[in-house]
Amino acid sequence: xxxxxxxxxxIFSKEGLELNEIFYEWKDIIFPRVIVKTEHTAKxxxxxxxxxxxxxxxxxxxEIKIDDYDVSENEIKELLKKYTPKFIPSTMSENxxxxxxxxxxxxxxxxxxxxxxEYEESEEAIKDIQKLAVKDLEEVKRFCENNIYAQPDxxxxxxxxxxxxxxxxxxxxxxxxxxxRVYQIGLEQNKVKELSSVINEIIVETIDxxxxxxxxxxxxxxxxxxxxxxxxxxxxxxxxWIDEQVLKSNxxxxxxLRQKLKDPxxxxxxxTSKLLEQNKVAxxxxxxxxxxxxxxxx
Numbered sequence: 001x002x003x004x005x006x007x008x009x010x011i012f013s014k015e016g017l018e019l020n021e022i023f024y025e026w027k028d029i030i031f032p033r034v035i036v037k038t039e040h041t042a043k044x045x046x047x048x049x050x051x052x053x054x055x056x057x058x059x060x061x062x063e064i065k066i067d068d069y070d071v072s073e074n075e076i077k078e079l080l081k082k083y084t085p086k087f088i089p090s091t092m093s094e095n096x097x098x099x100x101x102x103x104x105x106x107x108x109x110x111x112x113x114x115x116x117x118e119y120e121e122s123e124e125a126i127k128d129i130q131k132l133a134v135k136d137l138e139e140v141k142r143f144c145e146n147n148i149y150a151q152p153d154x155x156x157x158x159x160x161x162x163x164x165x166x167x168x169x170x171x172x173x174x175x176x177x178x179x180x181r182v183y184q185i186g187l188e189q190n191k192v193k194e195l196s197s198v199i200n201e202i203i204v205e206t207i208d209x210x211x212x213x214x215x216x217x218x219x220x221x222x223x224x225x226x227x228x229x230x231x232x233x234x235x236x237x238x239x240x241w242i243d244e245q246v247l248k249s250n251x252x253x254x255x256x257l258r259q260k261l262k263d264p265x266x267x268x269x270x271x272t273s274k275l276l277e278q279n280k281v282a283x284x285x286x287x288x289x290x291x292x293x294x295x296x297x298x
Contacts, residue, residue, distance in 0.1 A: 010053075010069060012083045017055075019064065026085050030056040033080070033160075034066070034073045035203055036168070051076075056200075061236070078119055102128035105143045110153035111160055111201070129161035137174060144178060148185065148198065156201045163203040175202045176211035180218050183237075187222060192230050196237075207241050215241050220256050228265050235260070235271050244279050258283055 011018035016025040017032075032055040051073040053064040066073055099121040102108055114125050133140045144155050159178065162171040179202045186192035204212065219241065222234025247254050260272040261283060276283045 010064065012079045014083055014085075017083075019062070024055075024057050024062070026083075028057055029084075031200055032084055034076050035163075036073075037205065053080075061239070074119070081115065081119070084115075099125065102132065105132070105139070108143070108154045109157060110151075111157040112153060114157055114160070125157075126161040126164050129158055130165055133162060133171065133174075141174070141178070145181075148182060148195065152195075152198050156198050159199065160201040163201060168205040172204050172206040173209060173211045175204050176209065176215050178202065179204075180211070180215045183215075183218050183222070187218070187225070187230070190227075192222065192225075192233050196233055199237075203240070207243065207246060212241055216246075216250070216253060220253065223256060223260060228268070231260075231263065231265070231268055232271070235268060235275070239275060239278070242275075242279065247279050247281055254281055257281070 009018070009020060014026075016023055017029065018024070032053070035052050035054050037050050037052065051066040053066055053076050055062055066076055099117050100107060102125060108129070109125060114122055117125060140158065144158060147155050159175065162175060165171060179199050182195050182199045183192070186195040206212065216238070219234045219238050222237075223231055225231050225234070242250075242253065254276075257272055257276055261269050261276075263269050263272070273283065273285075
């Protein structure tokens, strides 16, 4: 399936995804999904929803504005279901997933099971999780706390379903608190990498709240971790929790990021410089050697 927009092009196939002549193999793509962001136009003083196809490819987050290709977000979801390996329909009828409505916590499905559903059923599954949260959010919290290791794929689906709510602020505080709680466990038990796949499903639009501020605090701790992979992990999460306004009012974060420009690992220095540049924060330019390393090691 090919989507065009003048000079832009996306090609979906069973082998991978081609975006503007760059090919991404499915085996290297993590968490392909459609997300929604609230954006603002200063000219007309209006806020509006913008949908993106996003995925992680070799530790780099890729975002594609869906509206650029004259296609709906639902059509993109269907293409993902059709072409990503876990969405390829099975020829074995016994493998077909039959959706059973979720009325209590014992019936919660995994994220992979959700992806195997037909579109209408997948939407129903999301709404069922949201209904559970409306009914008793504390019980949802207990489920997540008790199953973070026992049934992480089910916890992932809970976070995913609540992040998909059309009311973008409805679960923001809960999801922010959950992100911080799980990430804290990861730091204390040296299992950040293992638990990252769970909290990667959390998407929060409201990042000027107190719970979001606490998320940033715990991520800054991650930036100081002795392990390179943990520092890099924190740096990869941070862009979801900051923007220009946040940095303007949080000089501590800016100071910490500038310190990371001196990190012993070149990739930390490089990713930090990109983050500062994206948020229009002045910083001392990296060395020529670091800039060359980016091309040699990428």
